[in-house]
Structure formats: C-alpha cells, structure tokens
Amino acid sequence: MILRTLVIAALAIATPAIAAASSAQPELKITTIDGKPFDLAAQRGKWVVVNYWATWCVPCIKEMPDISNFVKSHKNVTAIGLAFEDTDVKEIKTFLSKHEVVYPIAQVDVLAPPKDFEAPKGLPTTYLIAPDGTIAKRFVGGVTTAKLNEAIPQGK
Numbered sequence: 001m002i003l004r005t006l007v008i009a010a011l012a013i014a015t016p017a018i019a020a021a022s023s024a025q026p027e028l029k030i031t032t033i034d035g036k037p038f039d040l041a042a043q044r045g046k047w048v049v050v051n052y053w054a055t056w057c058v059p060c061i062k063e064m065p066d067i068s069n070f071v072k073s074h075k076n077v078t079a080i081g082l083a084f085e086d087t088d089v090k091e092i093k094t095f096l097s098k099h100e101v102v103y104p105i106a107q108v109d110v111l112a113p114p115k116d117f118e119a120p121k122g123l124p125t126t127y128l129i130a131p132d133g134t135i136a137k138r139f140v141g142g143v144t145t146a147k148l149n150e151a152i153p154q155g156k
Helices: 002-014 058-073 088-097 145-149
Strands: 029-031 036-039 047-053 077-084 105-108 124-127 136-141
Touching: 029 105, 029 145, 047 058, 058 077, 058 145, 088 105
Parallel strands: 047 077, 077 105
Antiparallel strands: 029 036, 047 124, 124 136
C-alpha cells in the first residue's frame, strides 16, 4: 500500500499535466483483462468515460455502480476502466467478480501509464472524452451520475 502511494505520488510529480479540456485527441490502445482490444479512436461518435481506479480505493469502488448505470442508461456513452494496480490480473478478476461492472477493464502499468493520459494524482481520476475524441472534462475524485449528466450537454 505504501509502495503504491509512493509510486502514484512520484508519477504525479514527474508527469506533465493535461488540461481539463483539450483540443487534442488522446490515443488509448489497450488490451482488457479479458484479452480483448480497446481502441479509444474506434469509439468516435460516443462519449467515453476513461476511469482510473484501484481495488484498494474506497471512492473508486463506490463510483463503479454509478458509472455502470450511466453507461447502461445512455446509448451514446461507453466506458473503459483502467486498473492502476501493481498486482496480479487474477486479483483484479477476483475483485470484479464481487463488484460487477458493465464496461471493460484493463490493467495499466503504474510506472508507464498510457502516454496521452497523465498518471493520476489521486484515485479515482476520470476523463470524459467527447464524441469528437477530445478531452471534455477531467474529474479527480469520485464521479456520480449527476456529475456525468452535468458534464454531457443534453441531447448530445
């Protein structure tokens, strides 16, 4: 636990910040823990929730049902969970068997997170990607259905 905290703190200091909203289209090509590819670019036309989380993070666990329910109730929204863990994939799968989500989960290397997304300064950290592929908003701390509804313009 202490090592995880130190790694997260070190990465937060060493990684340049991404603006809350950006005109850049970040790339994210990753393999889920189920062995399936996930490509953010293939999601164009939808809102995408990119959520950094960890099994030991209480606010992360609390927000998982909200993200799942939001994805289920909005046909124009998808999500990807990024397990920011230095643990075995088997442990993440065991955790997910008790905390079911409707979106894919991938594990990211805490020492080499996806290059277009900064290492989280705190968990959970969530990026909302607009249908055009740009970062619309970044949340540090738990997200709720209300926060996601507020961030996505009505009718979009």
